[in-house]
Amino acid sequence: MIELKNLTKVFQAGEKEVKALDSINLSVPEGSIYGVIGSSGAGKSTLIRCVNLLERPSSGGVVVDGQDLTRLSEKGLRQARRNIGMIFQHFNLLSSRTVYQNIALPLELAGATQQEIETAVAPLLELTGLKDKRDSYPSQLSGGQKQRVAIARALASKPKVLLCDEATSALDPQTTRSILALLKDINRELKITVLIITHEMDVVKTICDRVAILSHGQLIEENDVESFFLNPQTDLAREFVRSAIHEKPVAEVESRFQSEPVKGSRPVVRITFVGQRVVEPLITQAAKQFGTDFVILQADIETVHSKSMGFLMVEIMGNEKDVEASMNFLKENVQVEVVGYVS
Numbered sequence: 001m002i003e004l005k006n007l008t009k010v011f012q013a014g015e016k017e018v019k020a021l022d023s024i025n026l027s028v029p030e031g032s033i034y035g036v037i038g039s040s041g042a043g044k045s046t047l048i049r050c051v052n053l054l055e056r057p058s059s060g061g062v063v064v065d066g067q068d069l070t071r072l073s074e075k076g077l078r079q080a081r082r083n084i085g086m087i088f089q090h091f092n093l094l095s096s097r098t099v100y101q102n103i104a105l106p107l108e109l110a111g112a113t114q115q116e117i118e119t120a121v122a123p124l125l126e127l128t129g130l131k132d133k134r135d136s137y138p139s140q141l142s143g144g145q146k147q148r149v150a151i152a153r154a155l156a157s158k159p160k161v162l163l164c165d166e167a168t169s170a171l172d173p174q175t176t177r178s179i180l181a182l183l184k185d186i187n188r189e190l191k192i193t194v195l196i197i198t199h200e201m202d203v204v205k206t207i208c209d210r211v212a213i214l215s216h217g218q219l220i221e222e223n224d225v226e227s228f229f230l231n232p233q234t235d236l237a238r239e240f241v242r243s244a245i246h247e248k249p250v251a252e253v254e255s256r257f258q259s260e261p262v263k264g265s266r267p268v269v270r271i272t273f274v275g276q277r278v279v280e281p282l283i284t285q286a287a288k289q290f291g292t293d294f295v296i297l298q299a300d301i302e303t304v305h306s307k308s309m310g311f312l313m314v315e316i317m318g319n320e321k322d323v324e325a326s327m328n329f330l331k332e333n334v335q336v337e338v339v340g341y342v343s
């Protein structure tokens, strides 16, 4: 539905050139929720602004619903943009207009009649849970309600694509969850493809189907969300995954932690598993079968892309042969990675 082809954006900042995007190739499948994650300054906002040509790329193509937007005339572009809704971190509502009037704005601009506007806005107020706020002004709304108005406004022109730039970054965790649930409903029920820019892994974990990582203007990793969590390839991806599973060094073993084994040291192992494996007693089986002991240093079960995923950090104790056999047994069943040794 969205294809970025060799997308490059260079900003001129005084004498200096800033390459905000460097030959990005990315494909967002129709009907999916696609996340782009990256640290501050990675180029995320620039990327999403290129998708509706709020920012004109220096080179490369932006294909949305089969049309390369960079090749359209002004008029063609205006039309194509009706297919692309966008919401922002700070909502960008007009403070002098009511909720109803904010949502109606794109329709007014497109020349719709009052009757057409009423017919379009009423179900959007319903969908976003704002029926009783119809005549309120933005200053009378909470952050979550403001974002709902922005979502309704973005949907008013019946877009095929919704772009979200840090749409939940200004909201508390509970409100974030309700907005994410709304985006998921919109994706499923209205069949709208959603592109989400975020620096929060929780957003990716909760609603995205696929994810890409941007770093210094380059796309360094791309995958479906489950594989991404199970098997991140780059250091940055691993860091993002660990932030989502709240993995921290364990104070009690940190001072004894080494990267290489020494005589008598015990391996510390990260175990990752998904779906049915979450409820299987693999650790106790390994312990019984090979006579090893497990010290659980960290444990977390998260819901990733609607599946349960387990993240364990354990120290395995026993003689070298039994520890090895335990690890091999685990490797047959789940993902196992030695992260260091303690003595």
Ligand SMILES: Nc1ncnc2c1ncn2[C@@H]1O[C@H](COP(=O)(O)OP(=O)(O)OP(=O)(O)O)[C@@H](O)[C@H]1O
Binding pocket: 011, 012, 013, 018, 019, 020, 038, 039, 040, 041, 042, 043, 044, 045, 046, 047, 199
């Ligand atoms: N209009 C501009 N002129 C010059 N440089 C710009 C402009 N817009 C963005 N940049 C630069 O491009 C790079 C990417 O910026 P961008 O806003 O896309 O990052 P981001 O990933 O959205 O960051 P954040 O998470 O902080 O929002 C940064 O180095 C930024 O300074």
Ligand SMILES: [Mg+2]
Binding pocket: 044, 045, 046
């Ligand atoms: Mg940004």
